[in-house]
Amino acid sequence: MQEALVEFWGWAGRTLGIPARTTAGAPAWLRLVSAPADKASGKLWDGALDAQHAFGDLDGHRPALLGVHDAVEDAVAYRAELSARIDHPVLSGDPILQHDLELPDAWWTDLAGVLEKVSVAGTDRVAVRKPYMDRAIPEFVGIPAPTVTCWTTAHGDVHWANLTAPLQVLDWEGWGGAPVGFDAAMLYAYSLQQPDIAARVRAAFPVLGSPAGLAAEATVCAQLLQTVARGDNLNIEAPLRDWTAEPCRRSDR
Template identity: 80%
Template structure:
């Protein structure tokens, strides 16, 4: 990965800054700060996959997002260039983006420590997600078949009816947000039940009651009939990860959320 990252930097004519590299899950991605020949700060991210798997929603997420959203009025780092290569059965895609100078709000997707964000930040987030939701796409982030299977298994209710399918970032947690507001990591965006992003952020806020309450206040779809399908889907998704040994600190509040969802349906 380091070798191909260096080759890509040369191909895209950028200079990687020494001493800083950031690895994604299982070494699948490698990112590092860099600068263009004019000194502009950029971010160079390399993703790898077996050659026969190098396609589809996750592979093309950043490129599709650039075409669909641009920079979202400055709230999304613009994608500047893409470089593809294949070596010995492995495909590599490099994505050169505008660098975000602010660190993510959390090192962990789960909010471990509460902090105060200005009202303007929440207003920007709500407005940005509304713009995202209005974009038409054939990309799918949540499938009805998954909901029909996972919600009864992990939440204990039939999959609620989806009143409206909208476009979502679909991975809206605290490690993908900055202040001032930037939304990071657009691999998995696509169509989801209305309120899916709000429900996801709420789920990752459950250890901090004040933050969770603020998410609910900013996104009134949560707690409504229209948002029930999204809430049940996110709850099922994360309870499924708990069953696999991940996100264990969320286990109890997720089960409490599932109980609330069953109560709302009279189950």
């Protein structure tokens, strides 16, 4: 029986994905990204390929990249990435979790383990830049940028539309260096509409609420409040502003 070829557009139409098969008939996922030829480089362009070299399939928790093909036509660069296809749907159709989830303890243990393995990987890639923190945290959070006690490697975009159960962590475009706790803070922010899940995120990642996690939390607050100012993520504006008060209080101690 022939598979239904349903197209999936990425954020702002930057990417296009579709189910595919390898030449051997194995299920795969084909993702196409394009950019002006003179801009076809850098963190987002090479993220998936760099992640494959750095992490492989992360003990089965990351879809392996099977092949890459580049082409240029009419001053536009195209990159086709063929990855192992995941059989399980993402946990949310939107980065913001808008329904309750029942996830076993093992899922949370797996997630913490994956992010710990990522955190110790060496890289010169950057997910969060200090100049951005110095500018955005005062503007959107209202405090000076906290001192980063430790820089680690982060996935950079851990939210509910990039996670499945059993655990697979998807979308590795933006991974790189970030303040310790950044991925946990990002997932917590996208959980704010579901207090039970938000509490479970805090339990799984004790860096949240700690002095070490302050810089990451303030950065995520700034990033998402900046998106709110642009008209995005408005449905979490109120809980996000409530959470923002916490790093403000901690910065005054």
